[in-house]
Amino acid sequence: MxxxxxxxxxxxxxxxxxxxxxxxxxxxxxxxxxxxxxxxxxxxxxxxxxxxxxxxxxxxxxxxxxxxxxxxxxxxxxxxxxxxxxxxxxxxxxxxxxxxxxxxxxxxxxxxxxxxxxxxxxxxxxxxPETFFTVWHNVFERGGLKPGETLLVHGGSSGIGTTAIQLATVLGSKVIATAGSAEKCAACTKLGAVRAVNYRTEDFVAAVKEETGGKGVEVILDMVGGDYVGRNYQAAAVDGRIVQIATQAGAVASADFARLMVKRLTHTGSTLxxxxxxxxxxxxxxxxxxxxxxxxxxxxxxxxxxxxxxxxxxxxxxxxxxxxxxxxxxxxxx
CATH class of the missing domain: 3.90.180.10 (Medium-chain alcohol dehydrogenases, catalytic domain)
Structure with a gap:
């Protein structure tokens, strides 16, 4: 009853x-x-x-x-x-x-x-719910991440980030994450990221190029925006997909659209x-x-x-x- x-x-x-x-x-x-x-x-x-x-x-x-x-x-x-x-x-x-x-x-x-x-x-x-709905829709549906591809997750130690690292890794992709401290970077690698970049001390574009042999990453999950937009275009592989889910560093940015055209990039985004x-x-x-x-x-x-x-x-x-x-x-x- x-x-x-x-x-x-x-x-x-x-x-x-x-x-x-x-x-x-x-x-x-x-x-x-x-x-x-x-x-x-x-x-x-x-x-x-x-x-x-x-x-x-x-x-x-x-x-x-x-x-x-x-x-x-x-x-x-x-x-x-x-x-x-x-x-x-x-x-x-x-x-x-x-x-x-x-x-x-x-x-x-x-x-x-x-x-x-x-x-x-x-x-x-x-x-x-919030993180899994967000990650599934943006990384796998909008971003089309496939096994064998590499995902760059900004804010890797956040709720969204920790979910994305685990899901992508267990489903057969490599993950590179960015975070703001040594402790947060360690948490990302413990969850399966092959590399965690402390964005306060290291350039994530250079780290991505090094980790991928200069190729870049197929998918980027970005919650930062601002000057990360142009840098994401640099870090992305040819035919790469960038998915915007937040703009914590600013919703307005300048970007090199020639790079977007030459690399055939897709830059999309969503709110849930x-x-x-x-x-x-x-x-x-x-x-x-x-x-x-x-x-x-x-x-x-x-x-x-x-x-x-x-x-x-x-x-x-x-x-x-x-x-x-x-x-x-x-x-x-x-």
Whole structure:
């Protein structure tokens, strides 16, 4: 028998655009699952860079989405809306959300939820959706990375980076990563990168050329932008693909388009949050077929940095902005 649900829940809201301390615990009405949606009793929620941007007022939620931050959760299905076919009350799931994850309950479309891999804790499971959806779509679908090719991952010690290194390596590609300290570089090589470049002391273009015998890399996953755009064109192989997923060093850059033409480069990019339910459902299905068996066998796993209680979400944001984290920061909602 399903438990009686409360009418209100605890949530962490953005009181006003600003620093980490604008994140405030408040009471909110319980979300109601709509057509095709499930209500998840949240056990843990992942913290991601877009949450920080939203807190600062720079990344508004898409139309119809919750104004609460939080793009990924794990938990237990507490209620189902009309037309839900896959999930039953009591199922343990992790899910991608368009917002609303920093709360005790969140409603998501059933197609955005995946089973928690065998043996995973709720906090580990909450570290999966955002990074795995992002990496799978951008590296393997948009970037078309194939076994035997080399991937350059910028920000290799981030949640996205640690996921990309593991997935690409286990699926038969070589990975070169960039990171900002010796400790972070060591974490990248431990995960399977054949080389980790400390971008503070070493030129990644020269390192890539050395590692690939002058050929360059077939795929580049870039979250930096700015002057990395032109340098990525230098580091890329002929017919290389560069995939932009963020622009932490600036969204405007100058680039040598002659190099792009001569090398026949493809420079593409994407954002995940505003994509349609159907597109996210297709990514979820691809992940369940290709990545979830690897997780169940523990051939890959999320790298966990720190776990904070929900009420201390502001501390989690401080941790992310300090830039010292390796892997995923998660909120424990229990």
């Amino acid at each position: 399903a438990e009686t649900l409360p009418s209100r829940m605890k949530a962490v809201a953005i009181a006003e655009p600003g620093g980490p301390r604008v994140l405030k615990v408040e009471k909110r009405p319980l979300p109601q699952p709509g057509q095709g949606e499930i209500l998840i009793k949240v056990r843990a929620a992942g913290v991601n860079r877009p949450d920080v941007l939203q807190r600062k007022g720079a990344y508004p939620p898409p139309p119809g989405a919750s104004d609460l931050p939080g793009l990924e959760v794990s938990g237990i299905v507490a209620a189902v809306g009309e037309g839900v076919q896959r999930w039953r009350i009591g199922a343990e799931v992790c899910a991608l959300t368009p917002g609303g994850g920093y709360a005790e309950y969140v409603a998501v479309h059933e197609s955005q939820a995946l089973p928690i891999p065998h043996g995973f804790t709720f906090t580990e499971a909450a570290a999966l 949050r505003p994509r349609t339910i159907e597109i996210k459902a297709a990514i979820a299905a691809a992940l369940e077929a290709n990545a979830w068996p690897l997780l169940a066998e523990r051939r890959i796993a999320p790298v966990m940095d720190m776990i904070f209680p929900l009420k201390d979400a502001w501390r989690a944001h401080e941790r992310m902005e300090e830039g010292e984290h390796i892997g995923k920061i998660v909120l424990d909602v229990e």
